[in-house]
Each structure stands twice: as structure tokens, then as C-alpha cells.
Amino acid sequence: MRERPQSHGRHSQTLILPWNPCYSVLRLSTPTVERIEQPKAPGTTRQSIALVFLCTLLGAAAQILFKRASAHFSLNLVEDATNVWLILGLLLYGGFTLLMVLALRQGELSMLYPIISLTYVWVTLLSYTMLGEKPNMMKNVGITVIVVGVAVLGRGGRR
């Protein structure tokens, strides 16, 4: 086990709360002392992971909007241009893409891309709380396994 710095960086601590499932990911991927001393070493920074994490929140919101949009979606561009849900969803996806690009500057694609799967976790939780869906055992197992998977992945990318 490598030694970790006592004080954590500026970004994630104010952003991510301990009871958040992603907290463990960020803890696991805390840059080591060597990483801070050699900022140009390849690898994935904690900041990148925090950015992708924000992406997943935007993505979840966008998916719910797209779900509404899909009821009216057609190949008729004039109709789509007046589909408010589609336009809002696309705007959120714009923000999602921007954050993703910023994250990819300092991170491995194979490390950051699968973290997007946290979107499923948020969509599922949102569908329970906002859409009034009944909690479902399969889904609960699924989102738990995803969170564990992302945590394991975060460990692999740590340098």
C-alpha cells in the first residue's frame, strides 16, 4: 500500500460528500505523493474523475428528458426543432460533452469512459424518487454492482 498524503486536494472534498457512493472512488484514486511531484506522469487525475462524475449527473438528467422526447421523436426535423424535451436534453448533453472533454485532457479514456455507467445509478434512483417507480430488486443489485465496479476501476487507474 502506498502512502497517501494526509491533506486531500482542493477540489473533490468540498464537492463530494462521504456518504456519496463516488466518494470511495475518489479516495481510491487519490494521487500519491509521487504523482504530485511529477505532474506530467501519465495517468488519471482526481480532478478528471470528479469532472466525469459531474458528467454522469448531467447525463442522468438528459436521459430523463430524452425519455420524454422519444415519445414525440420523428425523422421530421421541423417537429424535432419544436420538441422542448429534446432540445433541453441536447443542451445538457452539450454540457456533458464539454465536461467530458475537459476530463479527457488529463485522463485515460479506458479509465474515465466506464465511469459514465454511474449514470444508470442516478437514473434508477431518480426514477424511484421522481417518477414514483417501485423499488426493484434487480435494479438495486445492478446499481450496487456498478458502483463496486467503478470503485475497482478507480483503483486500477491510480498511479
Place this chain on the structure above:
Amino acid sequence: MTPLVKSILLVFIGGVVGSFGAVFLKLGAEKLTKSIWSFLNIQLAAGVALYLLSTVFYILGIKGGQLSVLYPMVSLGYIWTLLWSRLFFKEGFPPQKFIGLGLILIGVVFVGLGG
């Protein structure tokens, strides 16, 4: 072609297109400088275009199919992306990446089954 096969095919294509979108976004991200104009590069434009295209495929696919069948197809996108990361960016693959991704794929399938 039955509607289900058509949906599966659309989502499958969407996943492949989207994974290439991610590759181009990564290529474009590496070209960024401190100038805001560096966002206007051909790789980022290609990445965004591919993402939009994959979204169209997904929406058309999801419209006509059951999510429980389609989610495993969506999660295939992660495998493509991993493959391209290896091929194009020579990224390292410690066992944790495979285990982590395997768990994510299983999780996505379960979420789909619960849908």
C-alpha cells in the same frame, strides 16, 4: 426484420458510433491549449458529430424495443471503447480495469433486467 431485431441493431450501431465519438473527443482534448479557440478543432467536431449520430440511433432504437434487451447492447459500447483505448492510445490494462469493467457490464445487465 422484426421490430426487436431492428431495435437491437440500431442500439448496436449507436454503441459502435458512440465509442468512436469518445476516441475523437480524446484526440481533440489532447489538442486543447489555454486558448478557448483551441476547442474548435477537427477532432472535437468529429467527436461531437459522432455522439449526436449515436444519440439518434439510440433514440430510434429505444423507441421500438424493450430496455431489458437493449441495455446489454448499450453496455457493449464500454468494451469497444476499451478496445480502442488499447489500440489507439496504448493505455495500460491492470487487472482492476478488467474486473471493474466486468462488474459494470454485469450491473448494467441487471438494471436492464429490472426494467
